[in-house]
Amino acid sequence: MANEAAIGFMDSGVGGLTVVKEAMRQLPNERIIYLGDTKRCPYGPRPNEQVLEFTWQMTSFLLNKKIKMLVIACNTATAVALEEIKKSLDIPVVGVIMPGSRAALKATRNNRIGVIGTEVTINSKAYATVIQKKSPHTKVIQKACPKFVPIVESHKASSSIAKMIVAEALNGLKKQQLDTLILGCTHYPLLKPIIQHVMGKKVTLIDSGAETISEVSMLLDYFDIAASAKKEAVREHEFYMTGSQNLFNNITKEWLNLKEINSRKINLKK
């Protein structure tokens, strides 16, 4: 039975838009409501309790919009909050860590997988735990890259300073003979060309967000809640942010290739 309700996406900032971009490509019939907590971004350096609190605030906002499915399009929030939120809600809840891990295990040939992410994601060892549970002989090498999110949030992902910072951060990983590297933060696909250049062509980059949309697609079918096909692509996507609306609109329009977006600044704090 068709379900025309929207899918809710949330992220600490604009990174989750990389997941939305993939959703718009793979699921053209679905309506999207996006919330980026840009004012309090990055979540990466924050204590777990605070990440959990903020993630619940975003969840409540989206639930009020009557969403049919929730995508935690943020690795930090997934690592800390997915399990609790999934257990509490009666709609499907999807995070980005499991799909990325599955894709990396499918891609690797030498069983040496790298993971880059924020400090919270890396300290949680969420990717390493999932991967080694499935495949104990696979080596997982992790590296926190706390400087990457601020680059993306300030709309400087193609600057020369971005190149320097990425090269410096990944220097150690280059010596690890990885054949697969998980972009364990939804902001990082915006730095993908630079990361690929630094790591070399032989390393497969896994975009956890894109993998997540395949899972969303499957679950929409499994629970029989996919939207019906529209004759004309009706775009009623809604975007919400907590920080600068201008900066958000600019990066969103550029990244999603949209001329106009329906966006509104909101306040999450009670």
Next chain:
Amino acid sequence: MANEAAIGFMDSGVGGLTVVKEAMRQLPNERIIYLGDTKRCPYGPRPNEQVLEFTWQMTSFLLNKKIKMLVIACNTATAVALEEIKKSLDIPVVGVIMPGSRAALKATRNNRIGVIGTEVTINSKAYATVIQKKSPHTKVIQKACPKFVPIVESHKASSSIAKMIVAEALNGLKKQQLDTLILGCTHYPLLKPIIQHVMGKKVTLIDSGAETISEVSMLLDYFDIAASAKKEAVREHEFYMTGSQNLFNNITKEWLNLKEINSRKINLKK
């Protein structure tokens, strides 16, 4: 939490083994219990009520084995019984039609998709309905190939008579400018080289069974019921059939590349 119970697979005959083969490759930690109703195969020409009745009998047998998930590895049974069985059981139930349809939509470039299957599957229009619900402008051309299953069940998939029968059956489809063809019967991957030869290299063949295992893999994670990794690959797979045990064992060992299998002939009728 790891769940060491087996995944149950069922089919009207040996065709579902093509799905099992993919499960053994993608999910090496999972234990498999397979039931092929070889005595009453093919299901394709039978009335829907009978297919439903037989499918319920197979389901009951597998439920008694305490399976954690059920895969209806048979297009005919999926078309007729998936919805009812899924609603009735409290374990996840997966069919082969939805995953095959999704994969075909992802593969096609010219939006002309062919489907071959048994008479029941083709008459049910199950693939066409799913595909056109998602993408109304996609053309779906169907063709029932009732002679294919008996060829496979009699272990003659690489004979010269098989080549003649396949070429004759697909003759009309070749003129339809398809770029994607769904093997809408789990027996057909055993005829894949011949089908590919007849259709030509430019046509992408979609193996619904293989696609189904990607869905099984996701659902094992989503419901947190994947088996834990084994240090040594423990093979405790069980195979049951209702017809000739010798014929079943031969084709199973050959197709799954196993030296020995743990199999037993059973009686499904009450």
